Amino acid sequence: MGIPTLKNDNINTPAPSPPAALFMSRKTEIVSTYQFLGDSIEINFYDNGTIDGDTISVLLNQEIIISKKRLGLEPIHQVIRIPQGSDSLLLTMYAENLGTYPPNTGILIIQDGKSRNEIRFTGNLEKSAAILLRRKK
DSSP, X not given: OOOOOOOOSOTTSOOOOHHHHHHHHSXXXXXXXXXXXXXXXXXXXXXXXXXXXXXXXXXXXXXXXXXXXXXXXXXXXXEEEOOTTOOEEEEEXXXXXOOSSSSEEEEEEEEETTEEEEEEEEEOSSEEEEEEEEEOO
């Protein structure tokens, strides 16, 4: 007797990974809009207030770019390269847990060249916070 196989009629459409599937089930609230000029931006995430074990994943246009990282005093750092021709992107902070003191809260610092912006965000198990990134024209 061989190993059972699953029939997949649509080979070109893979099932979403569990984090992406969970992400799609939550409401997304755009909490801020940030205008950028360059071809890349730097993002840094910190816990907001008491360090209580808040953990987040971060998605850029529904693609996970940071997975299950704990917010703290040291930044979660990422450089985002902006694809040519992209005028707007959606950066979403997905709460993996609520920490000791709900809800999941954090601070996002965005740097674009000399420009620096600080954005506070809050998420829970029903809602994710998002930032709309738009190219300044």
